Amino acid sequence: MITIKDLAAASGLSKSTVSRVINHSPNVKPETRERVMEAVEKLGYQPDILARGMITGMLPMVLVIVGDIQNHYFTQALAGIETTLEEQGFMVVVFDSSYDPERIVTSIHMAKTCRFAGIIPMTGFGSKRVISTLQDLDCPVILLNCHRDHVAFDRIYGDDFGAGYAATRALLRRGYRQIYHFSGNSTESFISAERERGYLAAMKEAGISVDGSMVLRGDLRQDSGARLAARCLKSAKSQVALCCNNFLMCLGAMNYAQQHGLVMWKDYGMAICEQPPVFFMKSEFIYAGPKLREIGRAAAQLLLDRINHPGRKPAVQPFPMLDIYDP
Amino acid sequence: MITIKDLAAASGLSKSTVSRVINHSPNVKPETRERVMEAVEKLGYQPDILARGMITGMLPMVLVIVGDIQNHYFTQALAGIETTLEEQGFMVVVFDSSYDPERIVTSIHMAKTCRFAGIIPMTGFGSKRVISTLQDLDCPVILLNCHRDHVAFDRIYGDDFGAGYAATRALLRRGYRQIYHFSGNSTESFISAERERGYLAAMKEAGISVDGSMVLRGDLRQDSGARLAARCLKSAKSQVALCCNNFLMCLGAMNYAQQHGLVMWKDYGMAICEQPPVFFMKSEFIYAGPKLREIGRAAAQLLLDRINHPGRKPAVQPFPMLDIYDP
DNA sequence: GTGAAAGCGCTAACAA
DNA sequence: TTGTTAGCGCTTTCAC
Numbered sequence: 001m002i003t004i005k006d007l008a009a010a011s012g013l014s015k016s017t018v019s020r021v022i023n024h025s026p027n028v029k030p031e032t033r034e035r036v037m038e039a040v041e042k043l044g045y046q047p048d049i050l051a052r053g054m055i056t057g058m059l060p061m062v063l064v065i066v067g068d069i070q071n072h073y074f075t076q077a078l079a080g081i082e083t084t085l086e087e088q089g090f091m092v093v094v095f096d097s098s099y100d101p102e103r104i105v106t107s108i109h110m111a112k113t114c115r116f117a118g119i120i121p122m123t124g125f126g127s128k129r130v131i132s133t134l135q136d137l138d139c140p141v142i143l144l145n146c147h148r149d150h151v152a153f154d155r156i157y158g159d160d161f162g163a164g165y166a167a168t169r170a171l172l173r174r175g176y177r178q179i180y181h182f183s184g185n186s187t188e189s190f191i192s193a194e195r196e197r198g199y200l201a202a203m204k205e206a207g208i209s210v211d212g213s214m215v216l217r218g219d220l221r222q223d224s225g226a227r228l229a230a231r232c233l234k235s236a237k238s239q240v241a242l243c244c245n246n247f248l249m250c251l252g253a254m255n256y257a258q259q260h261g262l263v264m265w266k267d268y269g270m271a272i273c274e275q276p277p278v279f280f281m282k283s284e285f286i287y288a289g290p291k292l293r294e295i296g297r298a299a300a301q302l303l304l305d306r307i308n309h310p311g312r313k314p315a316v317q318p319f320p321m322l323d324i325y326d327p
Numbered sequence: 328m329i330t331i332k333d334l335a336a337a338s339g340l341s342k343s344t345v346s347r348v349i350n351h352s353p354n355v356k357p358e359t360r361e362r363v364m365e366a367v368e369k370l371g372y373q374p375d376i377l378a379r380g381m382i383t384g385m386l387p388m389v390l391v392i393v394g395d396i397q398n399h400y401f402t403q404a405l406a407g408i409e410t411t412l413e414e415q416g417f418m419v420v421v422f423d424s425s426y427d428p429e430r431i432v433t434s435i436h437m438a439k440t441c442r443f444a445g446i447i448p449m450t451g452f453g454s455k456r457v458i459s460t461l462q463d464l465d466c467p468v469i470l471l472n473c474h475r476d477h478v479a480f481d482r483i484y485g486d487d488f489g490a491g492y493a494a495t496r497a498l499l500r501r502g503y504r505q506i507y508h509f510s511g512n513s514t515e516s517f518i519s520a521e522r523e524r525g526y527l528a529a530m531k532e533a534g535i536s537v538d539g540s541m542v543l544r545g546d547l548r549q550d551s552g553a554r555l556a557a558r559c560l561k562s563a564k565s566q567v568a569l570c571c572n573n574f575l576m577c578l579g580a581m582n583y584a585q586q587h588g589l590v591m592w593k594d595y596g597m598a599i600c601e602q603p604p605v606f607f608m609k610s611e612f613i614y615a616g617p618k619l620r621e622i623g624r625a626a627a628q629l630l631l632d633r634i635n636h637p638g639r640k641p642a643v644q645p646f647p648m649l650d651i652y653d654p
Numbered sequence: 655g656t657g658a659a660a661g662c663g664c665t666a667a668c669a670a
Numbered sequence: 671t672t673g674t675t676a677g678c679g680c681t682t683t684c685a686c
Contacts, residue, residue, distance in 0.1 A: 003663055014673045019665060027671060049440045050380050051663035054678045059377060059441070061420070069406050070605055075397045082396065082423050086430075091437060093388070094421045096409050103413075110418060113376045114386070222606050251606055258585075277604075278397055279549050279578055330679055341657045346681060354655060378679035381662045 067123035080296025101127030158290025164198020166288035225252025241269030407623025428454030485617025491525025493615035552579025568596030
């Protein structure tokens, strides 16, 4: 491995001068800089990021904590995060927590002892331990789509209220009035609750009173989508529409419908309050949701800002951009 | 941050002794060990992985190079890789290459200068530059589902021939004889070519001669699946079946079918030569493919072996386990 | 069984 | 503008 010592020897200069050139310090004679760069080219030098990290106290790596790497929700945001960070020379360490707070805490400790430049948690905020672990950290943290009331941290979140609202509105515009909302357990997931709130707001605005029977609770997974669909679509009246809190429940509902010979927009309407996986974009159904890739980019950008300007007060940054698709 | 220096002071011992305890060296008096561990507990010491990496020349991190983080093919394998590596205290750095060889090379350099413990490339092996970059590396590398003839590296690959064979067989067993294969450009993707080979073998074995018109070439994406379906299913004879090289083409074909009122298993048969995304497992269609999560685990295990036993000759390790689903 | 000292490759004071 | 020196926190000889 080529080190600055080798460069120093090859160029007849000292290690410090070489270091200055490498780090683009302005206080170097152009001629000297050239001499060093020659050696760099000739020997194929590449700085040891680890050694540098020891001194500067920072490794150009960012920990991103997801709940499930196989879920498009996370990978779409991840794509945005990675693109942005890579442009600035950072690498992304992905931790698939399986939504387990204990493992999240472990990963955060790991990040600390590796002196990561920052952490972007996208999940796991039920646990006090996670919060307090992060607080003891003294490391830039951007909460992405976590609860908004963790005032100690920078946080960015999508407009899931707007998503629920827009999805419902789109159905209303098509003339549906009997619109069911397939929701999650709203006390558990903040995002899920926001979407539900958006649905309720749109219904209210349209002057439609929503009684308890219109909001059906599932577990945000496919099976419960099918189960709930069975309850609403049994008597297949064409004026019924489903506003699904998330994609997986929609998929379950669509499966149910298909198996029972129900055709979308003929026998029932369908909208989702989030972006579907890429290969389901521009399909038949309506969707409205925060642009996941973009919100990932924004979170990464925010993190970079924090890295470059430490000591600023943490702030909430709403991310209003919605992807609304109404075919 | 608590360092071994602090532990030494707290326990009245030297840094070296503390280091021995931390690293489970046998040459320490039990009593001394206890004294150190007390200090560790009391002060909440956590070793600085970076500093350790400088000495040992290895950071417990592994670079995994994927083609597209939003593709379930990669994330499923990634899930297996991560689980296995995490158990051994390694972290996973995911690099989404967008299949770009130049960016892959950059990421490999990054891994080197960070002294990563290993690299698992899952894509990007068209380029000679990638290969030679890896060869200059002196770092454990496990090629996962890349070309098999890179003899300089350890490599593991799934039984994609078997997948194509099994998928086709399942259709044959159901009585289909007019089975189209939606393939990729087989010169580009080795995996795609293997699946095609499996299809051809099964057809041959069944005594069905396959002329050129039965293998249709697309680009492995959704649109081409729909386009090819239009060619085969137009005259909707119920004895036609599609054997899709990958999930996305299958999805395109299913969309086409649905929009034209064709019902699976009534109007046409469908099989895929790979595992679909989790939420499409146990659906209507047949699939057969290497168990992606398991192959990920196996690759990670192989990497760990190489890290612990350097200097062994690189070898191919076929991974025969198939997930065959025939509802 | 334990301690002292060297050094990994680099940056960041401080001198010159 | 450049060189010298002192570490970062740890592991690893080599003495004792």
